[in-house]
Amino acid sequence: MSWFYLILAGVFEMMGVFMITKFNQARNVRTFTVLIAGFGSSFLFLSLAMKTLPMGTAYAVWTGIGASGGAILGMIFYNESRSLLRILCIALVLGSAVGLKLCGAE
Structure with a gap:
């Protein structure tokens, strides 16, 4: 359950990052609320995961x-560079995360 x-x-961290850009485009209560909810949920679920996973x-x-995820969302929604190197x-970042799991994290 910790990995979930x-x-x-x-995912909520990605939402929070995405909403920062949205908030810079349209400063309103709804966007700000979703931004705060995204980061708040991210920290909540991170703290639950860290009850059993190594810090x-x-x-x-x-x-x-x-x-x-933030970089991918930028490519999809904000036409950021899609270069092969990027x-x-x-892929290296995601591969490293998978590698940490494979190296023995519970």
Whole structure:
């Protein structure tokens, strides 16, 4: 269940990051509320995951999902660069997170 919580935390982190850009485009209460809810939910699920997962692994996977997901969302919704090198770097981040799991994290 901890890994599910950790993945959920990463998805909410992506939502929070995405909403920062939305908030910069349209400063309104709804956007701000979703931004706060995204980051709040992210921290909640990260804390639940860290009850059983090692701190270093949980934090690395959480930030990896958030950073990679944010970059992918930028490519999809904001026409950011889709260069092969950028995609390779995203794959390296995600591969590193998987590697931490395979190296023995519970």
